[in-house]
Amino acid sequence: xxxxxxxxxxxVADKISSLIRKEAEGLGSVKFMEVxxxxxxxxxxxxxxxxxxxxxxxxxGPGCPVCVTPKDYIDKAIALAGLKDIIxxxxxxxxxxxxxSSSLLKEKAKGRVKIVYSPLDALELxxxxxxKKIVFLGIGFETTAPAVxxxxxxxxxxxxxxxxVYSGHKVMPPAMRLLAKDRLINIRGFLCPAHVSAIIGFxxxxxxxxxxxxxxxxxxxEPLDILQSIxxxxxQVISGKAKVENQYMRVVKPSGNSKAQRLIYEVFxxxxxxWRGLGIIAKSGLALSKKYADFDIENNINMPEVKxxxxxxxxxxxxxxxxxxxxxxxxxSKKCTPLNPQGACMVSSEGTCSAYYRxxx
Amino acid sequence: xxxxxxxxxxxxxLMQDLIKGLFIKNLDNPFLGKLGDAAIxxxxxxxxxxxxxxxxxxxxxxxxxxxxKLSICGTVNDLAVSGAVPKYLSCGMIVxxxxxxxxxxxxxxxIKNVCETAGVSVVAGDFKVVEKNSVDGxxxxxxxxxxxxxxxDVSIPRIKPGDKIIISGTIGEHAASILLAREDLKFKARIxxxxxxxxxxxxxxxxxxxxxxxxxxxxGVATTLNEISLSSGYDIAIExxxxxxxKSVRTLCEILGFDPLYMANExxxxxxxxxxxxxxxxxxxxxxxxxKNAGIIGEVxxxxxxxxxxxxxxxxxRILEMSVGEQLPRIC
Numbered sequence: 001x002x003x004x005x006x007x008x009x010x011x012v013a014d015k016i017s018s019l020i021r022k023e024a025e026g027l028g029s030v031k032f033m034e035v036x037x038x039x040x041x042x043x044x045x046x047x048x049x050x051x052x053x054x055x056x057x058x059x060x061g062p063g064c065p066v067c068v069t070p071k072d073y074i075d076k077a078i079a080l081a082g083l084k085d086i087i088x089x090x091x092x093x094x095x096x097x098x099x100x101s102s103s104l105l106k107e108k109a110k111g112r113v114k115i116v117y118s119p120l121d122a123l124e125l126x127x128x129x130x131x132k133k134i135v136f137l138g139i140g141f142e143t144t145a146p147a148v149x150x151x152x153x154x155x156x157x158x159x160x161x162x163x164x165v166y167s168g169h170k171v172m173p174p175a176m177r178l179l180a181k182d183r184l185i186n187i188r189g190f191l192c193p194a195h196v197s198a199i200i201g202f203x204x205x206x207x208x209x210x211x212x213x214x215x216x217x218x219x220x221x222e223p224l225d226i227l228q229s230i231x232x233x234x235x236q237v238i239s240g241k242a243k244v245e246n247q248y249m250r251v252v253k254p255s256g257n258s259k260a261q262r263l264i265y266e267v268f269x270x271x272x273x274x275w276r277g278l279g280i281i282a283k284s285g286l287a288l289s290k291k292y293a294d295f296d297i298e299n300n301i302n303m304p305e306v307k308x309x310x311x312x313x314x315x316x317x318x319x320x321x322x323x324x325x326x327x328x329x330x331x332x333s334k335k336c337t338p339l340n341p342q343g344a345c346m347v348s349s350e351g352t353c354s355a356y357y358r359x360x361x
Numbered sequence: 362x363x364x365x366x367x368x369x370x371x372x373x374x375l376m377q378d379l380i381k382g383l384f385i386k387n388l389d390n391p392f393l394g395k396l397g398d399a400a401i402x403x404x405x406x407x408x409x410x411x412x413x414x415x416x417x418x419x420x421x422x423x424x425x426x427x428x429x430k431l432s433i434c435g436t437v438n439d440l441a442v443s444g445a446v447p448k449y450l451s452c453g454m455i456v457x458x459x460x461x462x463x464x465x466x467x468x469x470x471x472i473k474n475v476c477e478t479a480g481v482s483v484v485a486g487d488f489k490v491v492e493k494n495s496v497d498g499x500x501x502x503x504x505x506x507x508x509x510x511x512x513x514d515v516s517i518p519r520i521k522p523g524d525k526i527i528i529s530g531t532i533g534e535h536a537a538s539i540l541l542a543r544e545d546l547k548f549k550a551r552i553x554x555x556x557x558x559x560x561x562x563x564x565x566x567x568x569x570x571x572x573x574x575x576x577x578x579x580x581g582v583a584t585t586l587n588e589i590s591l592s593s594g595y596d597i598a599i600e601x602x603x604x605x606x607x608k609s610v611r612t613l614c615e616i617l618g619f620d621p622l623y624m625a626n627e628x629x630x631x632x633x634x635x636x637x638x639x640x641x642x643x644x645x646x647x648x649x650x651x652x653k654n655a656g657i658i659g660e661v662x663x664x665x666x667x668x669x670x671x672x673x674x675x676x677x678x679r680i681l682e683m684s685v686g687e688q689l690p691r692i693c
Contacts, residue, residue, distance in 0.1 A: 004611075004615065008674040009675070010674065010675050013675040041618070044679060045679065046675050047676075047677025048677055050678045051676065109366060
């Protein structure tokens with residue numbers, strides 16, 4: 001199958017893996033972070049780690065949008081779903097994440113939550129249900145933000161009065177800079193997100209490699225993409241010259257997608273944002289801009305008050321950064337399990353805590 | 362307060378917990394406790410297999426089948442993989458007020474047709490109408506009795522290291538067809554459900570070298586293999602490259618971020634067979650229309666960690682978990 005089988009060829013994968021093993025020999029331990037959730041997923045799914053030498057570790061970054069969405073946001077979304085005349089519309093994987101006392105999946109059982117595959121489907125729901133307020137949960141990075149922005153623009157053109165967005169959108173570079181700065185983590189290279197880079201281009205990574213000496217390789221999602229990118233990162237580390245390289249040339253262009261960038265910053269404006277596990281990061285979130293404030297649910301109703309309880313013992317922040325292991329957490333495998341996750345690293349099936357729960361207990 | 366959620370019904374870990382913690386706890390007996398697809402009951406010198414299943418599919422009609430066909434195939438297949446020839450079925454329908462007569466007729470005729478194909482008869486029935494919205498259109502329950510084949514000896518304790526694992530055909534089509542048929546997904550591809558009675562296929566291959574069979578319905582191949590590994594105590598290793606899958610299903614899964622190994626099948630079986638007879642059983646299976654895409658996908662290992670390992674397409678390895686809930690499309 002074009003663009004699938006070619007990038008999963010086991011012989012080529014084996015060749016790259018042996019090159020990685022050979023070149024990494026005697027290097028000491030090297031930590032790379034795959035930033036994007038889909039990379040984490042692919043690393044797990046294709047068993048990439050099983051082919052890497054022991055001194056190269058891949059740690060999973062904050063790139064799963066669902067995992068880094070704070071509990072408070074989920075509690076508010078659940079509370080919104082309980083309001084008369086409101087239908088919550090969301091991407092599917094958001095539904096699993098538990099809030100303080102319920103989850104959107106449980107609310108879905110009551111018929112107040114609908115899953116869509118595109119923000120435009122939410123728009124269609126709004127047109128069909130004029131007596132209801134359709135609230136779309138805007139979650140995701142620069143990849144999904146343009147599509148949501150397009151839906152909002154479209155709603156404005158159609159003069160829809162019952163379509164709203166609850167924006168939890170985030171942008172990637174500020175979080176990467178925060179992790180790069182943290183000397184405790186000691187990341188030597190970033191496997192930069194593929195689709196995010198397709199939108200934002202190379203520029204945002206330039207100062208990460210220059211200022212912090214961290215190798216950056218924009219990587220595709222297939223096994224050969226990821227293995228080649230790890231080899232490219234490794235070669236940068238060996239040469240001692242950190243730079244931004246693009247492995248995913250078939251999709252990512254240096255300047256990114258300027259049309260999508262314009263769309264994002266027409267409809268949204270930057271705001272400080274809370275990341276589960278990392279805390280509040282300045283200018284890392286996207287709120288609806290003044291011009292589109294009519295579509296911002298927070299601007300149009302009195303948002304329900306929620307009491308979010310967060311167990312202070314959760315050490316997800318440190319686990320996410322690779323400073324501590326889940327076994328050092330008081331909640332791990334007791335109060336915090338894949339079926340009842342407390343922190344970001346247990347929420348995603350590929351999160352570090354979830355993986356530890358399955359394999360290393 | 363504890364509540365039952367959709368995830369409790371999706372065939373994964375939550376459902377296992379519910380079965381053990383509630384149903385077995387209260388209703389246990391030597392038949393139920395085996396947790397087989399069907400209970401095997403001694404009746405004189407013969408053995409009878411008995412099973413039941415309920416069907417709540419949405420939409421009611423989908424490419425490749427409908428709730429009627431599904432309700433017969435489900436029970437027929439549970440009997441077939443227990444090594445029995447399905448004979449007599451009961452069929453209970455709960456229908457909401459206002460349900461279309463022609464739809465009910467269409468479902469009934471579909472039941473008739475698949476009963477003819479499978480060589481079974483509906484010999485008892487029940488019909489209830491409830492207030493509108495009390496059920497989603499129509500729910501169907503069937504139960505069935507079959508006679509255990511003389512050449513059959515399928516049971517978990519017979520599984521031993523070295524045994525081969527055969528799948529009877531391409532995976533994931535039922536779940537994919539239902540996904541596509543729900544109107545919220547606007548893909549142009551058309552994928553037909555694999556919904557089919559498996560008793561003919563089973564009769565064509567049954568022999569004592571087949572040690573165990575199960576149809577990988579809810580939770581898919583991954584969950585079924587985990588159940589087999591858990592109850593036999595042995596590890597299982599399978600190869601992704603050996604698993605038959607249609608291009609259309611694979612593409613759909615890639616787009617949505619679904620794993621076809623967790624997608625439901627309604628016309629496939631997994632057989633655990635002795636190593637030496639695997640090739641022979643496979644070639645018999647391939648001669649049957651429902652087994653032409655069959656393949657050996659892996660084997661039972663001697664290690665007893667009760668884990669299922671997958672060797673991936675690109676040569677990596679990973680543990681294949683039991684599903685823990687519904688698969689949902691990923692954002693990113």
